[in-house]
Every structure is written in structure tokens, then in C-alpha cells.
Amino acid sequence: MKPDTKVKVGPLTLKNPVIVASGTFGYGAEFSREIFANINKVGGFITKTITLKPRRGNPPPRIVETPCGIINSIGLENPGLERFCADYLPYFSRFKTARIVSVGGEEPGEFNEIIKTLARRKGIDGFELNISCPNIKKGGVSIAQSPDVTRQIVSRVRRLTGLPLIAKLSPKVTDISVIARAAIDGGADIISLINTVSAMAVDWERRRPCLGNITGGLSGPAIKPIALKMVRDVVTETRAPVIGIGGIMTAEGASAVQVGTFNLIDPAGAAGLADGLTKLLKKRNIKSLRDIIGTLENPV
Amino acid sequence: MKPIDARIIRNKPIAPDCYRMQLKPSKPFKTAIPGQFVHIRLTKGYKLLLRRPFSIYNITDSGNIEIVYQVLGKGTEFMTSLKPGNKVDILGPLGNGFRINNQTPVLVAGGVGVAGLHLLLKRLAKRHKDIYLLPGARSKDKLYCLPDLKKLCQHITIATEDGSMGSKGLITTALSKFLSKSEIRPVRAKSEMVIYACGPKGMTEAVRQIAITQKIPTQLSLEERMGCGIGFCRACVCKVKNYADAKAPACANALAGRSAGKQDWQWATVCEDGPVFEASQLEPQMNTDRHG
Numbered sequence: 001m002k003p004d005t006k007v008k009v010g011p012l013t014l015k016n017p018v019i020v021a022s023g024t025f026g027y028g029a030e031f032s033r034e035i036f037a038n039i040n041k042v043g044g045f046i047t048k049t050i051t052l053k054p055r056r057g058n059p060p061p062r063i064v065e066t067p068c069g070i071i072n073s074i075g076l077e078n079p080g081l082e083r084f085c086a087d088y089l090p091y092f093s094r095f096k097t098a099r100i101v102s103v104g105g106e107e108p109g110e111f112n113e114i115i116k117t118l119a120r121r122k123g124i125d126g127f128e129l130n131i132s133c134p135n136i137k138k139g140g141v142s143i144a145q146s147p148d149v150t151r152q153i154v155s156r157v158r159r160l161t162g163l164p165l166i167a168k169l170s171p172k173v174t175d176i177s178v179i180a181r182a183a184i185d186g187g188a189d190i191i192s193l194i195n196t197v198s199a200m201a202v203d204w205e206r207r208r209p210c211l212g213n214i215t216g217g218l219s220g221p222a223i224k225p226i227a228l229k230m231v232r233d234v235v236t237e238t239r240a241p242v243i244g245i246g247g248i249m250t251a252e253g254a255s256a257v258q259v260g261t262f263n264l265i266d267p268a269g270a271a272g273l274a275d276g277l278t279k280l281l282k283k284r285n286i287k288s289l290r291d292i293i294g295t296l297e298n299p300v
Numbered sequence: 301m302k303p304i305d306a307r308i309i310r311n312k313p314i315a316p317d318c319y320r321m322q323l324k325p326s327k328p329f330k331t332a333i334p335g336q337f338v339h340i341r342l343t344k345g346y347k348l349l350l351r352r353p354f355s356i357y358n359i360t361d362s363g364n365i366e367i368v369y370q371v372l373g374k375g376t377e378f379m380t381s382l383k384p385g386n387k388v389d390i391l392g393p394l395g396n397g398f399r400i401n402n403q404t405p406v407l408v409a410g411g412v413g414v415a416g417l418h419l420l421l422k423r424l425a426k427r428h429k430d431i432y433l434l435p436g437a438r439s440k441d442k443l444y445c446l447p448d449l450k451k452l453c454q455h456i457t458i459a460t461e462d463g464s465m466g467s468k469g470l471i472t473t474a475l476s477k478f479l480s481k482s483e484i485r486p487v488r489a490k491s492e493m494v495i496y497a498c499g500p501k502g503m504t505e506a507v508r509q510i511a512i513t514q515k516i517p518t519q520l521s522l523e524e525r526m527g528c529g530i531g532f533c534r535a536c537v538c539k540v541k542n543y544a545d546a547k548a549p550a551c552a553n554a555l556a557g558r559s560a561g562k563q564d565w566q567w568a569t570v571c572e573d574g575p576v577f578e579a580s581q582l583e584p585q586m587n588t589d590r591h592g
């Protein structure tokens with residue numbers, strides 16, 4: 001019998017816990033049939049973050065490899081709300097998975113405008129508020145560093161939509177559970193964490209930073225232990241539904257996760273993880289994934 | 301786009317710092333357009349996390365891929381240790397390659413850039429009697445693949461920076477001189493020729509400037525740091541003129557429908573929109589070459 005990989009995270013029901021993370025798979029438009037099939041295999045698909053106006057992003061180089069990770073400084077390049085609705089949404093809404101739009105902005109009003117427009121459109125199953133991108137100058141990380149601003153943004157958006165709201169947090173804070181609490185108080189249904197970790201790399205031979213933007217955000221296996229600790233902090237302190245993000249490249253131990261960097265390495269990777277999970281459960285004779293979620297015990 | 305396994309068939313040095321590798325993909329490569337590339341995942345571990353892009357140097361009759369790589373950093377260093385029978389994982393063929401037409405071809409290569417022009421030369425040799433090739437490098441020992449190139453092309457003009465072979469200086473200086481002498485016999489007007497260039501950023505930018513000032517149709521293969529290699533991540537951007545204004549036929553096609561409105565310039569991806577661009581479409585490119 002095929003094991004049941006369905007999971008519930010807050011109000012979201014996912015056919016499996018593998019979600020494609022924002023910014024690592026574009027918008028799902030223009031892809032081949034093969035890619036379309038791959039996206040339909042995963043539990044959820046989150047778009048690259050869109051902002052109200054188009055953004056050009058940062059100068060290249062925009063990516064550099066570091067031990068067990070990569071640093072990127074794309075800078076939220078995106079076509080803006082208007083073109084997202086016209087060119088990308090029609091295609092995006094055809095995916096047979098949880099379709100989540102990532103929304104970003106430099107100031108609280110931007111989030112409102114975007115959600116107001118998108119709340120009227122069909123084919124969206126939820127929103128992720130990216131209040132934590134390290135690659136833009138205003139807003140971005142600074143929002144997710146302030147519990148007050150976080151609460152304010154989430155609560156204003158909350159009034160505009162009944163769809164599931166995910167607040168995506170930055171690791172660049174002293175106590176992540178305080179921010180998570182503020183997001184939940186503001187009306188967020190789910191907390192996702194972590195966004196990339198602020199970082200830089202230098203090319204000593206050229207005596208220059210490797211990235212055109214000098215600094216960027218670290219992702220990949222290097223940040224997984226950091227993410228795990230922060231997920232634990234949020235879960236134990238707030239009991240909020242959580243989606244873990246950071247360095248996921250294998251299927252073991254997954255409850256609900258987003259996969260980012262791995263998509264850059266293998267475009268069929270996330271779909272492979274979803275398949276792999278089914279196989280793993282079968283091998284261990286576990287009938288339903290829900291039976292083991294939340295069973296991690298503290299050592300006594 | 302699904303990655304496929306490829307087995308190393310051969311991996312031998314052809315110069316002190318350059319190797320030629322043949323790979324047998326689990327599904328044979330039937331065809332590739334010259335200028336397209338493969339994106340290679342070298343290990344499944346957490347070292348060398350990103351794929352490495354390499355031009356397709358050649359496709360054998362049996363559908364094997366050949367690449368020629370210069371040993372520069374961690375990834376290419378690791379590649380030298382791969383033995384026949386070892387496996388890697390490849391994505392490809394990727395990107396938009398060179399467009400072949402009836403104009404008299406002039407090929408300009410900087411260093412290992414010849415690897416990106418060999419397949420083109422092979423295809424061009426089937427239609428053109430006169431092909432002009434200008435390979436340049438730091439020194440003689442970095443002029444890779446010359447024997448292969450000589451088989452396909454009679455008019456070769458070499459330049460090395462240290463003067464150890466051919467004229468002393470940059471290949472782009474040699475190109476300017478070459479164009480001014482109009483050594484190209486069958487050509488009456490500059491519009492009757494086409495320049496194809498591949499090499500480090502500084503070199504392709506210099507060729508772009510020559511192309512624009514002399515109004516010569518030119519196709520440039522660009523390099524940029526890559527993540528996904530297939531247009532997802534927008535890491536590998538280069539500056540292009542607003543697509544809507546771009547008149548270049550084939551590339552405009554590849555970029556169609558993606559105009560960002562009234563902006564004077566915008567980013568295009570080297571991996572998906574390129575790596576080959578018409579010079580007329582490009583804005584000046586910054587030289588951020590690490591090894592340049």
C-alpha cells in the first residue's frame with residue numbers, strides 16, 4: 001500500500017511535505033512539460049518574491065560557492081505585480097500543488113497593495129510574506145528584525161485575505177521566537193524559517209569581494225544546523241505551525257520543509273525528494289507521515 | 301530538464317593546464333547547436349555544490365560529448381582526478397548557441413574560448429571555403445587545440461601576450477589590424493562578414509566595441525557565474541538593451557515577450573537567453589573576471 005505522505009501545516013493541507021522555496025524555481029512559467037510534472041509532484045510551490053514595482057536587482061556576480069553552501073545576491077529582481085498577474089499567474093495557477101505567492105516590499109504599504117490585488121485573483125492557495133530578504137537596502141531584513149513592524153505588516157495584510165498566510169523570518173535576530181510570536185499575534189497562520197544568512201566571500205587574489213553587491217545571503221547545507229535550532233526555538237516557544245527551510249537535500253526527517261539551493265543543483269531534486277519520502281516510509285513500514293511528525297523527543 | 305548520468309570515457313591533458321574530456325551520457329546527445337553548453341555536477345556530496353558550465357567542444361558520432369577545460373580552481377582541479385568509468389551528472393545541451401549564415405565567418409577566441417568555437421568551426425567548414433580564425437592567449441602553451449583547428453581552417457592569425465607565438469599583444473588588437481587590412485578576400489563590405497567570439501569577459505567586451513564602431517554583425521558568447529543554468533535563479537545576468545528595441549533576429553526571438561517596458565536597459569540571463577548574444581543587443585559589460 002502506498003504510504004500517506006499528506007501533511008497539515010496550520011490551515012494548509014499538502015500532499016507531501018516538500019515545498020519548493022521562493023526564488024529557486026522562478027514563477028513556474030515557461031517551463032517544459034517535464035518541469036511541469038516535477039512541480040506537480042511536490043507538496044507546494046512558492047514563487048520568487050514579487051514586489052509592487054519591478055526590481056532590477058543587483059549587479060553580477062550574483063552567486064558564489066562557499067564550503068557546503070552558496071551566497072547569492074540576486075536582490076529580489078522581479079517583474080513586479082502587474083506583469084506577474086499578466087504574464088505569470090495564468091500559468092502558475094495551473095499547477096496541481098499548493099500554489100503560494102511570495103510577497104515582498106520595502107515598506108508596509110507595498111505588502112497591502114499586492115495582497116489586495118492578488119486576493120481577488122483565482123488560482124492562489126496562500127501567501128508567504130517575505131519580510132526577511134537580506135539583499136535589498138530598505139525594508140527586507142529590517143522588517144523581520146522588529147517585532148512591532150512584523151506585527152503591523154501581518155495584521156494589515158490579514159484583514160485583506162482569508163487565505164493561509166505564512167510569515168518568512170530572517171535568522172538575523174537575537175531571539176527568533178519573539179518575532180515569530182509577533183507574526184502570529186498579527187494573524188500569521190504559519191511561520192517559515194529561515195531565509196538566507198547574511199554573508200560575504202572575498203577573492204583574496206583579486207582583493208575584492210566575490211559578489212557584485214559585496215554581501216549576500218548564505219544558503220545550502222551550511223545553514224541547516226542554524227535553521228534546525230531556530231525551528232526548535234520557535235516551536236517550543238510559540239507552538240506555531242512551522243515550515244523549516246535551510247539546506248534540505250535529502251528526504252530523511254522531513255515534516256514540512258522548503259527546498260531552495262537544491263533546486264539550483266538539480267531541477268528534478270525536489271520532486272525526487274517527494275518520491276524518496278514515499279519510498280522511505282514504505283521501507284520503514286510507516287503508514288502515514290502524520291504518525292511520526294512531532295515525535296522528536298528531548299533526551300532525558 | 302532532467303539531469304542525466306554521464307560516464308567518463310577519456311580525460312587527458314592536452315597542455316600543461318588544460319584537459320580534454322569525453323563523456324558518454326546515458327542518453328546519447330543527438331544534436332547540439334554550437335555555443336551551447338553542459339552544466340556538470342561533479343559530486344553528489346556537499347563539496348563543489350554548484351554545477352560547472354562548459355561549452356560543448358564536440359559531439360562524437362556515437363553521441364558522446366567532448367569538453368576542453370582549463371584547470372583554474374577547485375572544480376576543474378577535481379575534474380583532473382576523474383578517471384574513465386567515473387560518473388558525473390550533466391544538464392544539457394543548454395542555452396542559445398551561434399547562428400550560422402552565409403556571411404564570411406571570422407572567429408575570435410581568447411584562451412580556452414576556443415573550446416566554445418570548435419563545434420561552430422566544424423559546422424562552418426561544411427559550408428564555407430574561407431573561414432578566418434584568430435586565436436589568442438597569454439602564451440604559446442595556452443593556445444589550446446591548435447591541431448584540431450588547423451584541420452578545419454586555413455586562415456589562422458595568432459597573437460600571444462608574451463609574443464611566444466604569432467604577433468605580440470592582445471588578440472583584439474590583432475583583430476583590429478586584421479580588419480583594417482581587409483585581408484578577407486571574398487568580402488567587399490564589412491556587412492558581408494560575421495564575427496563569432498568566445499573568451500574571457502574583457503576580451504568579448506573589446507570585440508563588442510570593435511563590432512559596434514565598425515558596424516560588423518557579431519555574435520558573442522558570454523561567461524557569467526551560474527547557479528541553476530536554466531533560468532530559474534537569475535544569478536547569471538548580463539546587461540542588454542531593452543529587448544523591444546533589439547533588432548537582432550534570432551536572439552530577439554529568444555527574448556521575445558520579456559520586455560520590461562520602457563527601461564533603457566535590462567538584465568538577460570547568460571544561461572537561458574545566451575550564452576550567445578548579438579553584439580548589437582548588448583550594453584557594455586563589466587569585467588568581473590576572477591581569473592582574467
Ligand SMILES: Cc1cc2nc3c(=O)[nH]c(=O)nc-3n(C[C@H](O)[C@H](O)[C@H](O)COP(=O)(O)OP(=O)(O)OC[C@H]3O[C@@H](n4cnc5c(N)ncnc54)[C@H](O)[C@@H]3O)c2cc1C
Binds near residue numbers: 523
Ligand atoms: C557558458 C559557459 C561556457 C564555458 N565553457 C568553458 C569551456 O569550454 N572550457 C573552460 O575551461 N571553461 C569554460 N567556462 C568557464 C568555466 O565554467 C569555469 O572556468 C569553471 O566553472 C571554473 O570552475 P572552478 O571550480 O575550477 O573555479 P573556481 O574559481 O574555484 O569556481 C568557483 C565558482 O565560480 C564559477 N566560475 C569560475 N570561473 C568562471 C567563469 N569563467 N565562468 C563562469 N563561472 C565561473 C565556478 O563555476 C564555481 O561556481 C565556461 C563558462 C560559461 C559560463
Ligand SMILES: Cc1cc2nc3c(=O)[nH]c(=O)nc-3n(C[C@H](O)[C@H](O)[C@H](O)COP(=O)(O)O)c2cc1C
Binds near residue numbers: 223
Ligand atoms: C538564488 C536564490 C534566490 C532566492 N530568492 C528568494 C526570494 O526571492 N524570496 C525569498 O523569500 N527567499 C529567497 N531565497 C531564499 C530561499 O527561499 C531559502 O529561504 C534559503 O535559500 C534557505 O534554503 P536552502 O538552504 O534550501 O537554499 C533565495 C535563495 C536563493 C539561493
Ligand code: FES
Binds near residue numbers: 526531536571
Ligand atoms: S544560472 Fe540560474 S538563471 Fe542562469
